[in-house]
Every structure is written in structure tokens, then in C-alpha cells.
Amino acid sequence: MENYSILIPSYTVGPKAYEKIYDYCHVYGKKAIVIGGARAMAAAKAKLVQALEGTGMTITGFLCFGKECTHEAAQRLAEKPQVQEADILFAVGGGKAVDTVKLISLVLGKPYAAFPTIASNCAASSSVSIVYHEDGSFCEFVHFLRSAIHIFIDTDIIAHAPKQYLWAGIGDTYAKYYEVSISAKGEQLEHFQALGVNMSRMCMQTLVEHGEQALEDNIAGISSYDLEQAALAIIITTGWVSMLVARTHNMDYNGGAAHAFFYGLCSLPGFDETQTEHLHGVVVGFGVLVLLIMDGQEEECRKMQEFNRKLGLPAVLKDIDITMEDVKTAAAVMAKDEDLEHYPYRVTPEMFIEAAERLNQE
Known part of the structure; x- marks a missing residue:
């Protein structure tokens, strides 16, 4: 040791x-x-x-x-x-x-x-x-x-900050739970890594419970309990998890297919990260749905798809102004992304394409 x-x-x-x-x-x-x-x-x-x-x-x-x-x-x-x-x-x-x-x-x-x-x-x-x-x-x-x-x-x-930041932050943050838990699947974890993996659930649960009201309070400019809980999940919980599961003993459980999906799309000509529908956390929020389909968690995917709809986050490809042709073009880059370097199974371009097609049928 x-x-x-x-x-x-x-x-x-x-x-x-x-x-x-x-x-x-x-x-x-x-x-x-x-x-x-x-x-x-x-x-x-x-x-x-x-x-x-x-x-x-x-x-x-x-x-x-x-x-x-x-x-x-x-x-x-x-x-x-x-x-x-x-x-x-x-x-x-x-x-x-x-x-x-x-x-x-x-x-x-x-x-x-x-x-x-x-x-x-x-x-x-x-x-x-x-x-x-x-x-x-x-x-x-x-x-x-x-x-x-x-x-x-x-x-x-x-x-009193613009709503779009909290909105995107929710999508980026709840992804942490799914990416970390899948990346660490089947691993023998050190104490600090196990802390991070277990804590990662709060990145999702807190936002499922408080995210919708937090957005409403943000729009109203109210410093509420719900807004505080959402902010802490985004700013603190995710950061702590990231450090606990990060590069130690050549293992990094932070990465996952949701972020690989986003970075792959960034390779497309004209994909502008400053556009509201292309904000990092917004696209990652849709990437979680892709990740869950790829991992065989269809019931969980449907649950989070409804959560996305409730908060105005993307639930189908058109919500991020992307077509299936775009996904097919970027799929090879997605599969090579470093966020997938430590994963319990090999992720292929075809897996991204198939998952996106299934979601696109909604």
C-alpha cells in the first residue's frame, strides 16, 4: 500500500x-x-x-x-x-x-x-x-x-446571476454520478475513492430534489434553501468528488461517455459552445441519456429524460440543434475521447450512434 x-x-x-x-x-x-x-x-x-x-x-x-x-x-x-x-x-x-x-x-x-x-x-x-x-x-x-x-x-x-448558468450547471453536475459510478464499476477502491464514488450520488439526488425550484428562485432572484442546495451540489459536491476519484495510482474515475459525447460534438465545424443550446452542461445533460442507453440502464434513462424535460434540459437531439448525421460524423472522435480511457468496457463509435438513434425516436 x-x-x-x-x-x-x-x-x-x-x-x-x-x-x-x-x-x-x-x-x-x-x-x-x-x-x-x-x-x-x-x-x-x-x-x-x-x-x-x-x-x-x-x-x-x-x-x-x-x-x-x-x-x-x-x-x-x-x-x-x-x-x-x-x-x-x-x-x-x-x-x-x-x-x-x-x-x-x-x-x-x-x-x-x-x-x-x-x-x-x-x-x-x-x-x-x-x-x-x-x-x-x-x-x-x-x-x-x-x-x-x-x-x-x-x-x-x-x-441574481443569469439563469442559463445554473441551468447548464445542473446538467453538468448530475452527470458526475453516472460517469463516476460506471467508471468505478468492479474496481477495488481505496478509502478516498470509495468516498468519492458514494458521494457522487448526491450530485444527482440533490438536483433531482431541489433543481426545479432552484431555477424558479434564480429567475426570481431569491436566495432560497433550494437554490443554496443546488449551488452547493454544483460548486462543492462535484469538486470534492472530482478530487477524490481523480488521477491517483494511474486511475481516474471522473471521465465518462456524457462528456465524451460533448467533446466529440465540439469537433464539428460551426459547433459554437457559446450558444445556449450548446452550453457545456446542457449538452452533457443530454449526453447522460446517451450514456445510460449505452450502459443498458433504459429505465433510469427514461426517468432522467423526464427530469430533463421538466427543467427544460435537452431530451432529444433536436433540443441541442444536432442531427443524426452530426452524431455519425463526430462518433469516432467521441469514442477516442480521454474521458473513456478508464471504463469497464470498450466504447465504440457505433455505440454512440445507436444510443443517439434510439433517443432520437422519442
């Missing part, structure tokens, strides 16, 4: 979460630089400034990360004086903003705290950055030994 260490980031959640910034961050120094998306920083700025008033901690500046998480963007920001004089980095915004700050943290060897302003993914709590090229194409995954020193989730800010 090998030694191993598990580091799970802590979090504070609620409409007054920022009041705890000093408690968790002051031990790392007195100067913080805020880096994030322009709209995210605008939403969080007043609360950040107010939270640090009279604490002895100061903010050296507010810097926009750009549009993509790239090595070049991280290097440019790392060279700025406001960043170099800071003791701690504050990552504010969505996944690409937070992932960029992770890269800066790696370049400078400085700690960072995460301030997610939307509930669309688990970037704030995970220890990986999804890095792109300057032209927006995928570059690589960068894995870290450490994650955020603390995560501050202001549910009032998230309640």
Missing part, C-alpha cells in the same frame, strides 16, 4: 459569506489582488471591499482575466505589479476566470481563494484547470496538488 494525502477545500455559503474572508485569509498576508470576469467583479466588488474594511487587509486592484483560460493570459497577469505585490489571489467569477487564477497561483507560488459568482461548474473547488489556446480551442488539463484555501459562496450574488 502507498501513502496518500487528501486535501479538500473548505467553504462558507450564504448571503453574508464574504464576512468570513478575513477569518480564512489573513494568515496568508495583508494584500489581495482580485482577478475575474468583468461582470462577476462588478457583482462582487462592493461586498468584497466592505468585508475587508477595518481588517488590515487591502485589495491591490481588480483585474479582468480576459476571455479564455490560457497559459499566455496567466503569464501576462502574473507579470503585473499589482499581482506580484499581493500575498493572496482572489478568483472571482465562473470557471474560466477561476481556472486562470489557478494557473497564476502555480506560476507565482501564491495561494488563492475562490469566489464563484455563478453556479455552473465546480472550478472553485476542483484542483484542475481546463486550459485553452488563445484562439479558444482546447489545450490541456493542468492538475494541481492544492486547491483553493477557502471558497466563499455568496448565494445572493448567485441568485
Whole structure:
């Protein structure tokens, strides 16, 4: 047996979460630089400034990360004086903003705290950055030994974020349960891996129970219990699961056919990830249905298909503006995706095509 260490980031959640910034961050120094998306920083700025008033901690500046998480963007920001004089980095915004700050943290060897302003993914709590090229194409995954020193989730800010982010976050998050449980099927698991696999069920169950009301409350701008539970499932539970089942002993149970389906479609000319029907989590939510058909879980597929319909997530191909010809064109890329590297059986292009055809008959 090998030694191993598990580091799970802590979090504070609620409409007054920022009041705890000093408690968790002051031990790392007195100067913080805020880096994030322009709209995210605008939403969080007043609360950040107010939270640090009279604490002895100061903010050296507010810097926009750009549009993509790239090595070049991280290097440019790392060279700025406001960043170099800071003791701690504050990552504010969505996944690409937070992932960029992770890269800066790696370049400078400085700690960072995460301030997610939307509930669309688990970037704030995970220890990986999804890095792109300057032209927006995928570059690589960068894995870290450490994650955020603390995560501050202001549910009032998230309640006033555009609905599309939470909507896509639900699709991406509930996929984690099905992908992890299938990837780990039949494996002898270490304690931490078993924790992750069992915890992954919460990624699905919490959203089945609270997702619909959370979306309604998001539209109304209400920081409710349902919205908080959905946000925690998306931002925290998924991130913890990802770290617990990630690359250890050459085993990674994070991947699965739902994400392979999405990344395969990304190879199609004209497939625009910024379109509402093509948002990562939206397409992955349909990819779960494909995954379940491929795995022989037809009853579970019908159940989640109804869940998708109830929340307005895609239930048939036309809901993501994709045809069977598109699937056939992209199927070979889907089957070669690295998310399928550790799977209990070999996945073929024909399996994607057959599953999509069966769903397309609905």
C-alpha cells in the first residue's frame, strides 16, 4: 500500500459569506489582488471591499482575466505589479476566470481563494484547470496538488446571476454520478475513492430534489434553501468528488461517455459552445441519456429524460440543434475521447450512434 494525502477545500455559503474572508485569509498576508470576469467583479466588488474594511487587509486592484483560460493570459497577469505585490489571489467569477487564477497561483507560488459568482461548474473547488489556446480551442488539463484555501459562496450574488448558468450547471453536475459510478464499476477502491464514488450520488439526488425550484428562485432572484442546495451540489459536491476519484495510482474515475459525447460534438465545424443550446452542461445533460442507453440502464434513462424535460434540459437531439448525421460524423472522435480511457468496457463509435438513434425516436 502507498501513502496518500487528501486535501479538500473548505467553504462558507450564504448571503453574508464574504464576512468570513478575513477569518480564512489573513494568515496568508495583508494584500489581495482580485482577478475575474468583468461582470462577476462588478457583482462582487462592493461586498468584497466592505468585508475587508477595518481588517488590515487591502485589495491591490481588480483585474479582468480576459476571455479564455490560457497559459499566455496567466503569464501576462502574473507579470503585473499589482499581482506580484499581493500575498493572496482572489478568483472571482465562473470557471474560466477561476481556472486562470489557478494557473497564476502555480506560476507565482501564491495561494488563492475562490469566489464563484455563478453556479455552473465546480472550478472553485476542483484542483484542475481546463486550459485553452488563445484562439479558444482546447489545450490541456493542468492538475494541481492544492486547491483553493477557502471558497466563499455568496448565494445572493448567485441568485441574481443569469439563469442559463445554473441551468447548464445542473446538467453538468448530475452527470458526475453516472460517469463516476460506471467508471468505478468492479474496481477495488481505496478509502478516498470509495468516498468519492458514494458521494457522487448526491450530485444527482440533490438536483433531482431541489433543481426545479432552484431555477424558479434564480429567475426570481431569491436566495432560497433550494437554490443554496443546488449551488452547493454544483460548486462543492462535484469538486470534492472530482478530487477524490481523480488521477491517483494511474486511475481516474471522473471521465465518462456524457462528456465524451460533448467533446466529440465540439469537433464539428460551426459547433459554437457559446450558444445556449450548446452550453457545456446542457449538452452533457443530454449526453447522460446517451450514456445510460449505452450502459443498458433504459429505465433510469427514461426517468432522467423526464427530469430533463421538466427543467427544460435537452431530451432529444433536436433540443441541442444536432442531427443524426452530426452524431455519425463526430462518433469516432467521441469514442477516442480521454474521458473513456478508464471504463469497464470498450466504447465504440457505433455505440454512440445507436444510443443517439434510439433517443432520437422519442
